[in-house]
Amino acid sequence: MDTRTGLPVVGMVGGGQLARMTHQAAxxxxxxxxxxxxxxxDSAALVAADVRLGTHTDLAALREFAKGCEAVTFDHEHVPNEHIAALEAEGVKVFPGSAALVFAQDKGRMRERLAAMGAPVPRWQRVGTAAEIEAFAEAGGGGWPVVAKAVRGGYDGKGVWMLAGPDEAAELVATGTPLLVEERVPLRRELAALVARSPFGQVAAYPVVETVQRDGICVEVLAPAPGLSESRALEAQQLAIDLANALGVVGLLAVELFETDGGIVVNELAMRPHNSGHWTIEGARTSQFEQHLRAVLDYPMGATTLTAPAVVMANVLGGAPGGISIDERLHHLFATDPGARVHLYGKQVRPGRKIGHVTVLGDDMTSVRARAVRAAKWLQEGV
Incomplete structure (x- = not known):
């Protein structure tokens, strides 16, 4: 508790853009x-008033950080699960807890649990040899390519490989990375269902969105997902709610989905604010960041309805060096599209790195999307 305000203190492990935007909501x-x-x-350290320096792998630093916090949460999944369990054993309120977060940290555990629940998942298998990968490819009838994933630690396209044949499989296995393989799902598009759950058990679901990926990175989010039937949207939301309840998630749960001709299939889980929910800052009555804080503090959930018929978020990626400054690019963007909302993360620019996002709202998805893509491209390239 902050004695100056009488209000609770929430600690977030990790100083990236998710913590930065959560701080804004706080x-x-x-x-x-x-x-x-x-x-x-780091992004959040540049703006937050209460910054403690330390690493998420240092249990002593985590213990010291947690002192005086009403709740501790995360802006990434890389805190060792045994450290989280140690904090919980010492009475720290950690959300999501170790028993839930393990299913976002370990893809093998996640696949096993979801399959046991009867949730829709791709055909998959843990593998340790190239021969096992080859047998998996042949057994399913789909053949090559197959998708290989690092069991732990992958994000933004890292730790995911599309294997075209046995030679590539052997090369990957030789790295020693613990792996699982999945069938390549014949998808129509990618969707995401975002829900929040409190310790009391209240759950709030956001409209299902379409996510557009390029080189393993989400580049656009369209809310609500265009052309998604009401029945399919309700199915995705109910699936996310069921997973949040079954896994005991407290805070945000993002369920990344493949839409196929036969239905929806779970791709990944994230238990924190998520790139697929950045649009909610302007596009929903309660942003995902405020909702996450409400959830971990056991406050009642906020409304999740859209503030406009069409909302598009486009990520701003770092471009090539040179050109006019980012400040000048902002001047030009705001002059040409004063309705575009820009969020820059205070990051050093590197090609392909997420340095911000743009959100545009309106009545027509096609025009709103065009504006958002144009704005993000201008901020990236300055042309």
């Missing part, structure tokens, strides 16, 4: 998010 609740950051130059 301000309207009268709080200042406490952040555990590796560097004072």
């Amino acid at each position: 301000i309207s609740l009268g709080q200042s998010l406490r952040v555990l950051s590796v560097s004072p130059d």
Whole structure:
């Protein structure tokens, strides 16, 4: 509890853009998010008032960080699960808890649990040799390519490989990375269902969105997912709610989905604010960041309805060096599209790195999407 305000303190492990935007949401609740950051130059560390320097792999640093926090949460899944369990055993309220978060940390455990629940998942198998990968490819009737995933630690396209044949499989196995393989799902598009759950058990679901991926990175999110039938949207939302309840998630749960001719299939889980929910800052009555804070503090959930018929978020990626400054690009963008909402993360620019996002709202999805893509491209390239 903050003795100056009488309001609870939430600590977020990780100083990236998710913590930065969660801090912004905390301000309207009268709080200042406490952040555990590796560097004072991390996105959240640049803006938050209460920054502690340390690493998420250091249990002593986590213990010290948690002192005085009403709840501790995360902006990434890379905190060792045994450290989370140790904090819980010492009475720290950690959300999501170790028993839930393991299913976002370990893809093998996630696939096993979801399959046992009867949730729709691709055909998959843990593998340790190239021969096992080859047998998997042949057994399903689909043949090559197959998708290989690192069991732990992958994100934004890292830790995922599309294997075209036995030679590529042997090369990957030789790296020693613990792996599982999945069939390549014949998808129509990718969707995401975002829900929040409190310790009390209240659940709030956001409209299902379409996510557009390029080189393993989400580049656009369209809310609501265009052309998605009401029955399919309700199915996706109910699946996300069922998973949140069954896994005991507290906070945000993002369920990444494949839409296929036969239905929806679960791709990945994330138990934190998620790129597929950035549009909610302007596009929903309650942003995913405020909702996450409400959930971990056991506040009643906020409304999740859209604020406009069409909302599009486009990620701003780092471009090639040179050109006009980002400040000049903002001047030009706001002059040409004053309705575009820009969020920059305070990151050093590297080609392909997420450095911000743009959100555009309107009545027509086609025109709104065109504006968002144009704005993000201008901020990336300056042309």
